[in-house]
Amino acid sequence: MKPYAEVIGDPIAQSKSPKIHGFWLAKLGIAADYRACHVRPGDLADYLAARRADPLWRGCNVTMPYKQAVMPLLDRIDPPADAIGAVNTILARGDGALAGTNTDAAGFLEPLARHLAQTHYFRMARIIGTGGAARAIITALAGEGFTLVVAGRDPAKARALLDELGGRGAHHAIDLAHFADPTDFPFDDREGCLDLIVNASSLGMQGQPPLAFDWSHAPPRSIAYDIVTAPLDTPFLQGARAKGHRTIDGLAMLIGQAAVAFERFFGQPAPREHDAELRELLTQ
Structure with a gap:
C-alpha cells in the first residue's frame, strides 16, 4: 500500500507518463507508484468519486478527451x-477536495526560457x-508578448480561441x-525578433494525416516546435532543419509539464539532471 498518482484518458495505452x-520515482527512491487508468466515457464522475475516498491517491494527470469535461466535477x-479553460492535472487536497x-x-x-529571457523588437508565433x-499554448505565448496567428480547419474556432485567450494583442x-x-x-x-512555428495539433502523428506546411511561410531564423511525440522526429521538424531553422521536439514539452x-x-522536484537518460528510455 503506497501513495500513487495516475494518468487518465480514453484511450490511455499510448501515454508515456507512467x-x-x-x-x-526510481531515481529519487520514493516509495510511490504512478499508473495509467483507462476511464471510459460516462465513468469520469464515478472515477473521481472513488479516488476522493482513497487516502493514498495523490492526484492524476488528465489527457484526451477529459481536459475540459473534468472541470465541473472539481471543487x-x-x-x-x-x-x-482546461485542466491537465488534478490534485488531492487533505480535506478531500x-x-x-x-x-x-x-x-x-x-x-524556450533562454530565448524568452532576451529582449526582442517583435515576437510572433504561427500556431x-x-x-x-x-x-495552453495560446495562453502561454500571449502572456509572453507574442502576436499570434492561429491556423485551424475552422477559422471561426481559431478566432474564438484568440478572442477568449489572446488578451489584447492584434492576433x-x-x-x-x-x-x-x-x-x-x-x-x-x-534581426532582433523571435519567430515560432508551432504544431499544436495531432497532424503528423502516427495514424494521423500529415501536416502540410510550406516553409516559405517561416521567417529566417524561426524556431519550429512540434508537440507530437510519435514519431519524435516528425516530417515537420525535418523540413524545418532542411531550411536552416532551429527545432524543439515534443518530448521537451511532455517532460517539462510532467516535472x-x-x-x-x-x-520533491523531478531529477532533471537525468533528462538525457529519460529521453533514451522514452524513445526505445
Whole structure:
C-alpha cells in the first residue's frame, strides 16, 4: 500500500507518463507508484468519486478527451487552468477536495526560457491547431508578448480561441490550408525578433494525416516546435532543419509539464539532471 498518482484518458495505452514518473520515482527512491487508468466515457464522475475516498491517491494527470469535461466535477480550478479553460492535472487536497490545475503552459515554455529571457523588437508565433493543447499554448505565448496567428480547419474556432485567450494583442485567425501553399512574402531578416512555428495539433502523428506546411511561410531564423511525440522526429521538424531553422521536439514539452506535476504529486522536484537518460528510455 503506497501513495500513487495516475494518468487518465480514453484511450490511455499510448501515454508515456507512467514511464516518466516511474523513472523519476526510481531515481529519487520514493516509495510511490504512478499508473495509467483507462476511464471510459460516462465513468469520469464515478472515477473521481472513488479516488476522493482513497487516502493514498495523490492526484492524476488528465489527457484526451477529459481536459475540459473534468472541470465541473472539481471543487476548485486553480491558475493557470482557470485562464486556459482546461485542466491537465488534478490534485488531492487533505480535506478531500479536488483542485484542477494545468502544467501544459509551463511545460511548453520551458525549452524556450533562454530565448524568452532576451529582449526582442517583435515576437510572433504561427500556431497550427485549435485543440486542447493549443489552448495552453495560446495562453502561454500571449502572456509572453507574442502576436499570434492561429491556423485551424475552422477559422471561426481559431478566432474564438484568440478572442477568449489572446488578451489584447492584434492576433489573426486563418484557415489551415493557408500554410500548405508556397508564399513569396518578402520577410525581412528579422534581426532582433523571435519567430515560432508551432504544431499544436495531432497532424503528423502516427495514424494521423500529415501536416502540410510550406516553409516559405517561416521567417529566417524561426524556431519550429512540434508537440507530437510519435514519431519524435516528425516530417515537420525535418523540413524545418532542411531550411536552416532551429527545432524543439515534443518530448521537451511532455517532460517539462510532467516535472511540474511530479513535484505537486510527490513533494520533491523531478531529477532533471537525468533528462538525457529519460529521453533514451522514452524513445526505445
